[in-house]
Amino acid sequence: KFHLPWPATHKEMQIRPGELSIWAGKRGSGKSLVTGQVIASLMDQGQKALIASMEMPIPVTLDRMMTQVLMTPSPTETAAREFFQWLDGRLFMYQQEGTVPARRILGLGRYAAVERKIENIGIDSLMMVGVNAKGSFEKREAQGQFVRDLAMIARDTGCHIHLVCHLRKSESGAGGRSDADDVKGAGEIT
Secondary structure, eight states: OBOOSSGGGTTTOOBOTTOEEEEEEOTTSSHHHHHHHHHHHHHHTTOOEEEEESSSOHHHHHHHHHHHHHTOSSOOHHHHHHHHHHHTTTEEEEOOOSOEEHHHHHHHHHHHHHTSOOSEEEEEOGGGEEOOOSSHHHHHHHHHHHHHHHHHHHHHHOOEEEEEEEBOOOTTOSOSOOOGGGBSSOGGGO
16 A cells, blocks of 8 residues: 555555546646646655656656656756656656547556556546547446446556546536536546
8 A cells, every 4th residue: 555645644545556546626726736746656655657648748747747756846957867867667658649549548558557567557637538439428438438447457457547537517616626426427437
């Protein structure tokens, strides 16, 4: 069992092998930022990670993570070099911006966990995973099946999968708390 980067959460929450975590929030709420910090913390605890961010270019992802790990937006050249040395062998990146077929992401996850022995896989985001579906009902069904397939990969391989999801647009406007029913897509996601 591994802990989140915030000491106040250590007794309450753990990242366990063989499970799937859903990181959900509204647009611009920091879902990718938080997931990157969690993954950096897991790497600091000795875990290997893969990030598949179809929404952000790799340099942006790495720059954000470096800012978090080094706790400064303007690291020295020496600190930046040490950060990238620290990443070597710990972090792997999947580069493809835009929509990626669900089968490719599932294959990537299984390959990373089985062949590369990667313990944490971050997928950013469900919205960028292409499912073969024509109508909205079929799309929700296909997304639900994709999430069930991810959970099965996590269970079968012992890796932990972190999936970033968006929330539905709130009917009540800004503010208020969200819950599992607010995650955009099929009810099976949460």
